[in-house]
Amino acid sequence: MGLGPDLNETLARARADLRMGVPVGLRADGAHVLVAAAETLSEARLCAMRALGPLDLALTDRRAATLKARAYDGDVARVIVPEDARLSWVQDLADPADDLANPMKGPLQTRRDGSVMLHRLGLQLCKGARLLPAALVVPVAPGTAAAQGLLEIDGMEAAPLLEALPELEHVVSARVPLRAAENARLHIYRPADGSEEHYAIEIGRPDRAQPVLARLHSACFTGDLLGSLKCDCGPQLNAALTHMGQEGAGVLLYLQQEGRGIGLANKMRAYALQDQGFDTVEANHRLGFEDDERDFRLGAQILDKMGFSAVRLMTNNPAKMRMMESCGIGVTERVPLKVGETVHNTHYLAVKAAKSGHLL
Template sequence: MSLSPDLNERLARARSDLRMGLPVVLENADGALLLAAAETLSADRLGAMRDLGRAHLALTARRAETLKARAYDGDLARLVLPDDADWGWVQDLADPADDLARPMKGPLVSLRGGDASLQRLGLTLIKSARLLPAGLCVEVGVGFAATHGLTRLDAVESAHALEALSVLDHVVSAKVPLRASEAARLHIFRPEDGSEEHYAIEIGRPDREAPVLSRLHSACFTGDLLGSLKCDCGPQLNAALGQMGQEGAGVLLYLNQEGRGIGLANKMRAYALQDQGFDTVEANHRLGFEDDERDFRLGAQILERLGFNAVRLLTNNPAKIAMMERCGIQVTERVPLKVGHTPQNERYLAVKAEKSGHLL
């Protein structure tokens, strides 16, 4: 067996590099692109990258729309860095925190024509690192990564790997008596791509031949642990476990997809934008994200690994039902879960119903 890192290991290394402020190199048959995450980019490294050639900033179309910039590439925009652009200019375009205080950021010139596939891959990679989806880009020559000791990724195989669902390995399970049920067992699943672990809480001994009462619950640090009144996550978690305990059987899948898949830091950025008057969907868009970046395929894979092929799904979200069905998990019943309504989350829940189709 070779000691060299495989693709998953190189992708994990690339995510870590980007989070540390270190650029990575993306290569395809047409050339190579030096990419740094705008959020973690230092002023010194910005200068070093600009010395290499004409730099541009890749942003998602969602962020470009907020900035009134042309997204000629459809799902993304490539903005030319003006000669006088400094670190603050890059940060202002990447982070919407001060959009209202400093609304004039132009004129912004977008590149058009040519292949934007490397930039598209770069934004996907940056998102997977739970950073703001904005990347500083400079075209470099093949061999640049080796010369400078940087992580190099082949674009074709990397794009396929980032789109594919990583295999989840069952690490361990053990009994964990809970308030909802003393007959509970916690299963730990670890993705082979080095991303976050996910958990399954099994109540009792559910019949594998019958539809199991189940919930796909996305991690919510503020709601589940802190008791935040801005969302209904904590009450949903406890109510789902409570109902499983009453019935004596069930499986709750606890998926580490904080903030609808954008990570806790970006979720707090969205909260700060909500304080400025934007709703939860508008805040996500201003940050450069889609309404919901979660991957519910994870839940289907865990259910299959545990031996289930049919569920009674505790959810108000039709998207979860649709994804379970597409992944081969039969949803025999939708079990409503309407709890946790507070004066503080009234608007949030209304937006979930109006814009995200939740059945509230």
């Protein structure tokens, strides 16, 4: 291998470019497009992209349903951007913050001919960059990306990599005495795709031949660090560590999947929508996300690398149990974790039970 980046590294650079408002090039089956994230796009770059050809705004079917736009391609809607559309029009379609105040955004025309593959990849890159899933797409002549000094990615090669679970590399382990357990060690795992590192907190010296008391805990800045009363995350984190400390052994996996995998900024957007009267699932859908965008396979991979093949899983979420089993990690027992209900999150917990199947 030379000094140049491999595909994983190029995709990481592409996500960083999109976060900065810089378009990236995608190609597949003779088609070439430039893709920009609607959230970070500038008026100047919108004008520059419009000069290259007809523009589409790629949206997920979830966001399209809110806007009453036809998603002819199933999971993706290709909204045709009018020639005189300004950046504010594009970003109003991407961001539901003002939907109730300004509901009339259409009628919207959506494209139904041609391949949607590169539009779909653009949305995946936006999600991976923790941006709103809305991508401006323009077809271009071959070589345009290079001429503009932009990254260009082979979509056929990138598609399976974006779907695959990134390989996690163990970086370091060290002793970290905790209030809940003085005999704790922190293990750091770094994904090969350049995304956030994940952590494993090992209490004691669990027997690898026996099912370990374990929890998959998704990072929650507001709940874990600030003590937010809108969720039950902080109390769950502390209760799980306390339980493991009392038993003398356990593993808590701290996965960097804030806001059910949509990132802190989008989580705050969902909170703002909840203030408008939408529940947590409805808010995610209006933003263009699924109910839950997390990938629990990461937890299974860490457990396997640590030498565990079976767990007593501390969870109220059956989806975590199913994912562990499907990844070869046996679940011998579900250990309920019902803590942290407040007057501020009673409705949130009820929605988790009714719509997400949590056992509350």
